[in-house]
Amino acid sequence: MRAVAKELGVAPNALYSHVADKDALVDALLDDVLGALDPPAPDAEPLAGLRGVMLATFDLLGSHADLVPVYLARQGARGANARALGEAMSVLLARLGVEGRAAGRVVRALIVSTLGFAALATADDPTLTPADLRADLEATLDWLLRGAARV
Amino acid sequence: MRAVAKELGVAPNALYSHVADKDALVDALLDDVLGALDPPAPDAEPLAGLRGVMLATFDLLGSHADLVPVYLARQGARGANARALGEAMSVLLARLGVEGRAAGRVVRALIVSTLGFAALATADDPTLTPADLRADLEATLDWLLRGAARV
DNA sequence: ACCTGAACACCGTTCAAGT
DNA sequence: ACCTGAACACCGTTCAAGT
Numbered sequence: 001m002r003a004v005a006k007e008l009g010v011a012p013n014a015l016y017s018h019v020a021d022k023d024a025l026v027d028a029l030l031d032d033v034l035g036a037l038d039p040p041a042p043d044a045e046p047l048a049g050l051r052g053v054m055l056a057t058f059d060l061l062g063s064h065a066d067l068v069p070v071y072l073a074r075q076g077a078r079g080a081n082a083r084a085l086g087e088a089m090s091v092l093l094a095r096l097g098v099e100g101r102a103a104g105r106v107v108r109a110l111i112v113s114t115l116g117f118a119a120l121a122t123a124d125d126p127t128l129t130p131a132d133l134r135a136d137l138e139a140t141l142d143w144l145l146r147g148a149a150r151v
Numbered sequence: 152m153r154a155v156a157k158e159l160g161v162a163p164n165a166l167y168s169h170v171a172d173k174d175a176l177v178d179a180l181l182d183d184v185l186g187a188l189d190p191p192a193p194d195a196e197p198l199a200g201l202r203g204v205m206l207a208t209f210d211l212l213g214s215h216a217d218l219v220p221v222y223l224a225r226q227g228a229r230g231a232n233a234r235a236l237g238e239a240m241s242v243l244l245a246r247l248g249v250e251g252r253a254a255g256r257v258v259r260a261l262i263v264s265t266l267g268f269a270a271l272a273t274a275d276d277p278t279l280t281p282a283d284l285r286a287d288l289e290a291t292l293d294w295l296l297r298g299a300a301r302v
Numbered sequence: 303a304c305c306t307g308a309a310c311a312c313c314g315t316t317c318a319a320g321t
Numbered sequence: 322a323c324c325t326g327a328a329c330a331c332c333g334t335t336c337a338a339g340t
Binding site for chain 4: 161162164165168169
Binding site: 069072073075105108109111112113115116117119120123133135136139140142143144146147148 | 226266284287
Protein backbone atom coordinates (compact mmCIF):
# COMPACT_ATOMS: atom_id res chain seq x y z
CA MET A 1 0.00 0.00 0.00
CA ARG A 2 2.78 2.38 0.93
CA ALA A 3 4.61 1.64 -2.33
CA VAL A 4 1.46 2.24 -4.39
CA ALA A 5 0.81 5.48 -2.55
CA LYS A 6 4.35 6.65 -3.14
CA GLU A 7 3.96 5.82 -6.84
CA LEU A 8 0.86 8.01 -6.89
CA GLY A 9 2.55 10.80 -4.94
CA VAL A 10 0.02 10.56 -2.15
CA ALA A 11 -0.10 9.67 1.54
CA PRO A 12 -0.53 5.91 2.20
CA ASN A 13 -3.86 6.25 3.93
CA ALA A 14 -5.31 8.20 0.98
CA LEU A 15 -5.80 4.82 -0.72
CA TYR A 16 -8.47 3.89 1.79
CA SER A 17 -10.78 6.48 0.26
CA HIS A 18 -10.83 4.29 -2.88
CA VAL A 19 -10.42 0.72 -1.73
CA ALA A 20 -11.53 -1.25 1.33
CA ASP A 21 -8.19 -2.87 2.06
CA LYS A 22 -5.11 -4.40 0.44
CA ASP A 23 -6.86 -7.61 -0.61
CA ALA A 24 -9.55 -5.65 -2.45
CA LEU A 25 -6.92 -3.63 -4.31
CA VAL A 26 -4.94 -6.76 -5.17
CA ASP A 27 -8.03 -8.61 -6.40
CA ALA A 28 -8.96 -5.68 -8.62
CA LEU A 29 -5.43 -5.52 -10.01
CA LEU A 30 -5.30 -9.26 -10.75
CA ASP A 31 -8.60 -9.23 -12.58
CA ASP A 32 -7.52 -6.13 -14.46
CA VAL A 33 -4.43 -7.87 -15.81
CA LEU A 34 -6.66 -10.75 -16.93
CA GLY A 35 -8.55 -8.24 -19.09
CA ALA A 36 -5.74 -8.44 -21.65
CA LEU A 37 -6.90 -11.96 -22.53
CA ASP A 38 -9.37 -12.58 -25.36
CA PRO A 39 -11.94 -15.20 -24.35
CA PRO A 40 -12.12 -17.97 -26.97
CA ALA A 41 -14.92 -17.53 -29.51
CA PRO A 42 -17.96 -19.76 -28.84
CA ASP A 43 -17.71 -21.28 -32.33
CA ALA A 44 -13.98 -22.03 -32.15
CA GLU A 45 -12.81 -25.60 -32.39
CA PRO A 46 -13.22 -26.57 -28.70
CA LEU A 47 -9.94 -28.39 -28.02
CA ALA A 48 -7.87 -25.72 -29.80
CA GLY A 49 -9.83 -22.92 -28.14
CA LEU A 50 -9.34 -24.29 -24.64
CA ARG A 51 -5.68 -25.04 -25.24
CA GLY A 52 -5.25 -21.57 -26.67
CA VAL A 53 -6.68 -19.60 -23.74
CA MET A 54 -4.62 -21.50 -21.25
CA LEU A 55 -1.39 -20.99 -23.19
CA ALA A 56 -2.24 -17.31 -23.62
CA THR A 57 -2.77 -17.14 -19.85
CA PHE A 58 0.63 -18.77 -19.27
CA ASP A 59 2.26 -16.23 -21.57
CA LEU A 60 0.45 -13.33 -19.93
CA LEU A 61 1.58 -14.45 -16.50
CA GLY A 62 5.11 -14.75 -17.83
CA SER A 63 5.05 -11.05 -18.63
CA HIS A 64 3.77 -10.26 -15.14
CA ALA A 65 6.11 -12.53 -13.22
CA ASP A 66 5.91 -10.49 -10.04
CA LEU A 67 2.14 -11.02 -9.91
CA VAL A 68 2.26 -14.82 -10.11
CA PRO A 69 2.89 -15.36 -6.39
CA VAL A 70 0.04 -12.95 -5.74
CA TYR A 71 -2.31 -14.97 -7.97
CA LEU A 72 -1.31 -18.08 -6.02
CA ALA A 73 -1.88 -16.37 -2.69
CA ARG A 74 -5.36 -15.25 -3.78
CA GLN A 75 -6.01 -18.59 -5.56
CA GLY A 76 -6.48 -16.99 -8.95
CA ALA A 77 -8.65 -14.01 -9.79
CA ARG A 78 -12.38 -14.05 -9.21
CA GLY A 79 -13.43 -10.78 -10.82
CA ALA A 80 -15.53 -10.09 -13.90
CA ASN A 81 -12.78 -10.92 -16.39
CA ALA A 82 -12.01 -14.24 -14.72
CA ARG A 83 -15.68 -15.16 -14.77
CA ALA A 84 -16.01 -14.25 -18.46
CA LEU A 85 -13.08 -16.52 -19.31
CA GLY A 86 -14.55 -19.35 -17.25
CA GLU A 87 -17.87 -19.04 -19.02
CA ALA A 88 -16.31 -18.99 -22.48
CA MET A 89 -14.43 -22.15 -21.54
CA SER A 90 -17.63 -23.82 -20.34
CA VAL A 91 -19.30 -23.09 -23.68
CA LEU A 92 -16.50 -24.89 -25.51
CA LEU A 93 -16.58 -27.80 -23.06
CA ALA A 94 -20.32 -28.18 -23.58
CA ARG A 95 -19.64 -28.68 -27.28
CA LEU A 96 -17.35 -31.57 -26.26
CA GLY A 97 -20.20 -33.08 -24.28
CA VAL A 98 -18.80 -31.94 -20.92
CA GLU A 99 -21.42 -30.06 -18.92
CA GLY A 100 -22.50 -29.10 -15.41
CA ARG A 101 -20.31 -30.28 -12.53
CA ALA A 102 -17.95 -32.04 -14.92
CA ALA A 103 -17.26 -28.80 -16.78
CA GLY A 104 -16.36 -26.99 -13.54
CA ARG A 105 -13.99 -29.82 -12.73
CA VAL A 106 -12.19 -29.58 -16.07
CA VAL A 107 -11.94 -25.79 -15.89
CA ARG A 108 -10.38 -26.07 -12.44
CA ALA A 109 -7.92 -28.74 -13.62
CA LEU A 110 -6.86 -26.58 -16.58
CA ILE A 111 -6.46 -23.43 -14.49
CA VAL A 112 -4.58 -25.16 -11.70
CA SER A 113 -2.05 -26.59 -14.17
CA THR A 114 -1.63 -23.31 -16.01
CA LEU A 115 -1.10 -21.29 -12.85
CA GLY A 116 1.14 -23.97 -11.40
CA PHE A 117 3.47 -24.17 -14.40
CA ALA A 118 3.49 -20.36 -14.62
CA ALA A 119 4.63 -20.31 -11.00
CA LEU A 120 7.41 -22.80 -11.71
CA ALA A 121 8.43 -20.68 -14.71
CA THR A 122 8.90 -17.57 -12.58
CA ALA A 123 11.10 -19.42 -10.10
CA ASP A 124 14.64 -18.95 -11.30
CA ASP A 125 15.74 -22.54 -11.66
CA PRO A 126 18.36 -22.71 -14.45
CA THR A 127 17.55 -26.39 -15.12
CA LEU A 128 13.92 -25.55 -15.86
CA THR A 129 13.52 -22.77 -18.39
CA PRO A 130 10.20 -21.03 -19.09
CA ALA A 131 10.24 -22.58 -22.57
CA ASP A 132 10.60 -26.09 -21.08
CA LEU A 133 7.76 -25.43 -18.69
CA ARG A 134 5.58 -24.11 -21.46
CA ALA A 135 6.15 -27.40 -23.28
CA ASP A 136 5.30 -29.27 -20.07
CA LEU A 137 2.08 -27.30 -19.84
CA GLU A 138 1.19 -28.09 -23.46
CA ALA A 139 1.57 -31.81 -22.82
CA THR A 140 -0.39 -31.52 -19.58
CA LEU A 141 -3.25 -29.64 -21.23
CA ASP A 142 -3.44 -32.31 -23.93
CA TRP A 143 -3.63 -35.10 -21.36
CA LEU A 144 -6.34 -33.26 -19.43
CA LEU A 145 -8.41 -32.35 -22.47
CA ARG A 146 -8.12 -35.77 -24.04
CA GLY A 147 -9.04 -37.42 -20.75
CA ALA A 148 -11.94 -35.08 -20.10
CA ALA A 149 -13.29 -35.41 -23.63
CA ARG A 150 -12.63 -39.19 -23.64
CA VAL A 151 -10.97 -38.99 -27.06
CA MET B 152 9.74 -15.17 13.37
CA ARG B 153 8.44 -13.17 16.31
CA ALA B 154 5.54 -15.61 16.77
CA VAL B 155 7.84 -18.64 16.69
CA ALA B 156 10.18 -16.98 19.18
CA LYS B 157 7.29 -16.22 21.52
CA GLU B 158 6.15 -19.86 21.27
CA LEU B 159 9.65 -20.90 22.33
CA GLY B 160 9.81 -18.30 25.11
CA VAL B 161 12.82 -16.64 23.59
CA ALA B 162 13.78 -13.27 22.08
CA PRO B 163 13.00 -12.99 18.33
CA ASN B 164 16.60 -12.58 17.29
CA ALA B 165 17.65 -15.73 19.15
CA LEU B 166 16.31 -17.67 16.15
CA TYR B 167 19.13 -16.33 14.01
CA SER B 168 21.59 -18.48 15.93
CA HIS B 169 19.84 -21.53 14.43
CA VAL B 170 18.58 -20.47 11.04
CA ALA B 171 19.82 -18.12 8.32
CA ASP B 172 16.53 -16.32 7.74
CA LYS B 173 12.78 -16.80 7.58
CA ASP B 174 12.82 -18.58 4.22
CA ALA B 175 15.30 -21.17 5.50
CA LEU B 176 13.13 -21.85 8.54
CA VAL B 177 10.01 -22.11 6.40
CA ASP B 178 11.68 -24.45 3.90
CA ALA B 179 12.83 -26.71 6.72
CA LEU B 180 9.34 -26.73 8.22
CA LEU B 181 7.68 -27.57 4.90
CA ASP B 182 9.99 -30.46 4.21
CA ASP B 183 9.56 -31.68 7.77
CA VAL B 184 5.79 -31.90 7.32
CA LEU B 185 6.37 -33.89 4.14
CA GLY B 186 8.25 -36.45 6.24
CA ALA B 187 4.89 -37.86 7.36
CA LEU B 188 4.39 -39.27 3.87
CA ASP B 189 5.43 -42.82 2.98
CA PRO B 190 7.08 -42.92 -0.45
CA PRO B 191 5.42 -45.57 -2.63
CA ALA B 192 7.23 -48.93 -2.69
CA PRO B 193 9.30 -49.48 -5.84
CA ASP B 194 7.44 -52.73 -6.57
CA ALA B 195 3.97 -51.26 -6.12
CA GLU B 196 1.57 -51.23 -9.05
CA PRO B 197 2.78 -47.99 -10.73
CA LEU B 198 -0.54 -46.29 -11.48
CA ALA B 199 -1.97 -47.09 -8.05
CA GLY B 200 1.27 -46.10 -6.33
CA LEU B 201 1.48 -42.71 -8.05
CA ARG B 202 -2.21 -42.00 -7.49
CA GLY B 203 -1.80 -43.01 -3.86
CA VAL B 204 1.10 -40.70 -2.99
CA MET B 205 -0.61 -37.72 -4.52
CA LEU B 206 -3.88 -38.35 -2.71
CA ALA B 207 -1.96 -38.88 0.52
CA THR B 208 -0.24 -35.55 -0.11
CA PHE B 209 -3.61 -33.87 -0.67
CA ASP B 210 -4.89 -35.31 2.61
CA LEU B 211 -1.74 -34.29 4.47
CA LEU B 212 -2.03 -30.72 3.20
CA GLY B 213 -5.68 -30.72 4.27
CA SER B 214 -4.55 -31.34 7.84
CA HIS B 215 -2.03 -28.48 7.58
CA ALA B 216 -4.30 -25.97 5.88
CA ASP B 217 -2.39 -22.97 7.17
CA LEU B 218 0.76 -24.22 5.47
CA VAL B 219 -0.76 -24.55 2.00
CA PRO B 220 -0.32 -20.86 1.07
CA VAL B 221 3.24 -21.17 2.29
CA TYR B 222 3.88 -24.18 0.04
CA LEU B 223 2.52 -22.15 -2.87
CA ALA B 224 4.69 -19.15 -2.01
CA ARG B 225 7.77 -21.37 -1.88
CA GLN B 226 6.61 -23.43 -4.91
CA GLY B 227 6.52 -26.68 -2.98
CA ALA B 228 9.21 -28.11 -0.75
CA ARG B 229 12.67 -28.91 -2.06
CA GLY B 230 14.23 -30.61 0.94
CA ALA B 231 15.36 -34.21 1.41
CA ASN B 232 11.86 -35.59 1.95
CA ALA B 233 10.54 -33.90 -1.19
CA ARG B 234 13.42 -35.31 -3.20
CA ALA B 235 12.87 -38.84 -1.84
CA LEU B 236 9.21 -38.67 -2.88
CA GLY B 237 10.15 -37.42 -6.33
CA GLU B 238 12.62 -40.24 -6.80
CA ALA B 239 10.17 -42.91 -5.69
CA MET B 240 7.69 -41.51 -8.19
CA SER B 241 10.30 -41.63 -10.96
CA VAL B 242 10.96 -45.30 -10.24
CA LEU B 243 7.27 -46.10 -10.73
CA LEU B 244 7.09 -43.99 -13.88
CA ALA B 245 10.08 -45.83 -15.33
CA ARG B 246 8.11 -49.06 -14.94
CA LEU B 247 5.43 -47.44 -17.08
CA GLY B 248 8.00 -46.69 -19.73
CA VAL B 249 8.25 -42.99 -18.81
CA GLU B 250 11.84 -41.97 -18.22
CA GLY B 251 14.25 -39.04 -18.29
CA ARG B 252 12.83 -35.64 -19.16
CA ALA B 253 9.38 -37.09 -19.68
CA ALA B 254 9.34 -38.42 -16.12
CA GLY B 255 10.19 -34.99 -14.68
CA ARG B 256 7.36 -33.51 -16.71
CA VAL B 257 4.83 -36.00 -15.36
CA VAL B 258 6.01 -35.55 -11.78
CA ARG B 259 5.62 -31.79 -12.13
CA ALA B 260 2.14 -32.14 -13.64
CA LEU B 261 1.05 -34.41 -10.79
CA ILE B 262 2.47 -32.18 -8.07
CA VAL B 263 1.09 -28.98 -9.56
CA SER B 264 -2.42 -30.45 -9.69
CA THR B 265 -2.22 -31.86 -6.18
CA LEU B 266 -0.97 -28.63 -4.66
CA GLY B 267 -3.44 -26.59 -6.69
CA PHE B 268 -6.49 -28.59 -5.64
CA ALA B 269 -5.25 -28.60 -2.05
CA ALA B 270 -5.06 -24.80 -2.25
CA LEU B 271 -8.63 -24.60 -3.57
CA ALA B 272 -9.73 -26.94 -0.78
CA THR B 273 -8.37 -24.64 1.90
CA ALA B 274 -10.16 -21.62 0.46
CA ASP B 275 -13.49 -21.45 2.25
CA ASP B 276 -15.83 -21.57 -0.71
CA PRO B 277 -19.08 -23.22 0.44
CA THR B 278 -19.89 -24.35 -3.13
CA LEU B 279 -16.64 -26.30 -3.36
CA THR B 280 -16.10 -28.68 -0.46
CA PRO B 281 -12.78 -30.41 0.21
CA ALA B 282 -14.47 -33.73 -0.62
CA ASP B 283 -15.57 -32.39 -4.02
CA LEU B 284 -12.08 -31.13 -4.73
CA ARG B 285 -10.56 -34.42 -3.71
CA ALA B 286 -12.81 -36.09 -6.28
CA ASP B 287 -11.72 -33.47 -8.85
CA LEU B 288 -8.12 -34.31 -8.08
CA GLU B 289 -8.76 -38.05 -8.47
CA ALA B 290 -10.20 -37.49 -11.93
CA THR B 291 -7.36 -35.16 -12.84
CA LEU B 292 -4.70 -37.62 -11.70
CA ASP B 293 -6.34 -40.35 -13.78
CA TRP B 294 -6.34 -38.14 -16.88
CA LEU B 295 -2.70 -37.22 -16.36
CA LEU B 296 -1.50 -40.75 -15.65
CA ARG B 297 -3.49 -42.28 -18.48
CA GLY B 298 -2.23 -39.63 -20.85
CA ALA B 299 1.36 -39.93 -19.72
CA ALA B 300 1.32 -43.73 -19.85
CA ARG B 301 -0.62 -43.70 -23.16
CA VAL B 302 -3.09 -46.29 -21.91
C1' DA C 303 -15.34 13.30 -2.15
C1' DC C 304 -10.66 13.12 -1.31
C1' DC C 305 -6.71 14.12 1.10
C1' DT C 306 -3.45 14.87 5.39
C1' DG C 307 -0.54 14.06 9.90
C1' DA C 308 -0.10 11.34 13.59
C1' DA C 309 -0.38 7.25 15.62
C1' DC C 310 -1.02 2.04 16.57
C1' DA C 311 0.36 -2.42 16.46
C1' DC C 312 2.90 -4.90 14.00
C1' DC C 313 7.10 -7.10 10.79
C1' DG C 314 12.24 -9.41 9.68
C1' DT C 315 16.80 -8.53 10.67
C1' DT C 316 21.39 -6.65 12.51
C1' DC C 317 24.67 -5.47 15.82
C1' DA C 318 27.15 -5.33 19.96
C1' DA C 319 27.27 -7.37 24.18
C1' DG C 320 26.73 -10.91 27.61
C1' DT C 321 27.20 -16.08 29.47
C1' DA D 322 27.28 -22.04 21.28
C1' DC D 323 23.39 -19.58 22.42
C1' DC D 324 21.04 -15.87 24.18
C1' DT D 325 19.80 -10.65 25.19
C1' DG D 326 18.42 -5.43 24.59
C1' DA D 327 18.22 -1.96 21.54
C1' DA D 328 17.65 -0.37 17.30
C1' DC D 329 16.62 0.01 12.08
C1' DA D 330 13.76 0.16 8.41
C1' DC D 331 9.84 -1.35 7.33
C1' DC D 332 4.37 -2.94 7.16
C1' DG D 333 -1.30 -2.26 6.81
C1' DT D 334 -4.68 0.36 8.90
C1' DT D 335 -7.44 3.81 11.80
C1' DC D 336 -8.82 8.14 13.36
C1' DA D 337 -9.66 12.87 13.58
C1' DA D 338 -9.13 16.76 10.98
C1' DG D 339 -8.83 19.58 6.91
C1' DT D 340 -10.53 21.24 1.96
